[in-house]
Amino acid sequence: MKVRIKFSKEGPVRFIGHLDIMRYFQKAIRRAGIDIAYSTGFSPHQIMSFASPLSVGHESCGEYFDVELNSITDTEDIKMRLNQTMAEGIQILQVAVLDETEGNAMASVAAADYLISFRDSVSLPDDWKEKLTAFYEKDKIPVIKKTKKGEREIDLKETIYQLEIREDQVYMLLDAGSGSNMKPGFVLETFCTAENISLPEYPFRVRRLETYKRTGEGRLVPLIP
CATH class of the missing domain: 3.30.70 (Alpha-Beta Plaits)
Structure with a gap:
């Protein structure tokens, strides 16, 4: 199932670039024990799609990315578990299950x-x-x-x-x-x-x-x- 996650990025972490933020969340999802789906093939990777990249140095309280999950307990549970792994300056604000017809974050x-x-x-x-x-x-x-x-x-x-x-x-x-x-x-x-x-x-x-x-x-x- 597809899940959309909203987060904020403030303080010193605003100087971390988009690619490093992607890698950070890949590790955070593993640490939080989220049952994320992986692609198939010789080099499996987490199925994840970020919305519009934020310029380095900018702050935001409206960032988004989508993930594909194999299973889900509760959106509030995902929010809590992710926030427990977040570095200072990054906070998970919302988690929502998407309809299967919803386009990915970047395309939307x-x-x-x-x-x-x-x-x-x-x-x-x-x-x-x-x-x-x-x-x-x-x-x-x-x-x-x-x-x-x-x-x-x-x-x-x-x-x-x-x-x-x-x-x-x-x-x-x-x-x-x-x-x-x-x-x-x-x-x-x-x-x-x-x-x-x-x-x-x-x-x-x-x-x-x-x-x-x-x-x-x-x-x-x-x-x-």
């Missing part, structure tokens, strides 16, 4: 939302909030985006579903689908370039709040509703 991702703040090293104009709001309210925001296949022009506005100022932070709901996955840092870098705001290295603090899929009616809902 449609959007993600973030809360971003500028580090103290960034020198912002007094009216940056008004300028950012005006930037978002443009009909189109043409920009060159680098991809694995080279560079192409996109309309950045189409990938920003929502943007608002929350005190001194910026909230964004962005397209996170496999075809047009948008990063919050890229949005703010584009804005700063347009406004001639110079940025030092690592100018933002980023926290992913949730990861979403689309329902049949087109609504965005968390990967575990």
Whole structure:
């Protein structure tokens, strides 16, 4: 049976990359005694699928991965046993059994939302909030985006579903689908370039709040509703 697990990643572990997080959970599942299924063949591996990878240095309270289990006692029991093996900064938040028709976590991702703040090293104009709001309210925001296949022009506005100022932070709901996955840092870098705001290295603090899929009616809902 398929099970989806939601977890948070905060503090120093935010500097651990995606591949190392995958290996960490493979070991944690073994330590917790979870009856996970393995692939067949000469090199069996745990059947596991992660949702959208989180950039190194970002925190999150909305990360997900799917596992295939041979047997299950209770979702709360799995949550408790995994949390007993977790390192500081990683916490299991939810465990849910999936319908067999549910797509895997990676293929299901449609959007993600973030809360971003500028580090103290960034020198912002007094009216940056008004300028950012005006930037978002443009009909189109043409920009060159680098991809694995080279560079192409996109309309950045189409990938920003929502943007608002929350005190001194910026909230964004962005397209996170496999075809047009948008990063919050890229949005703010584009804005700063347009406004001639110079940025030092690592100018933002980023926290992913949730990861979403689309329902049949087109609504965005968390990967575990």
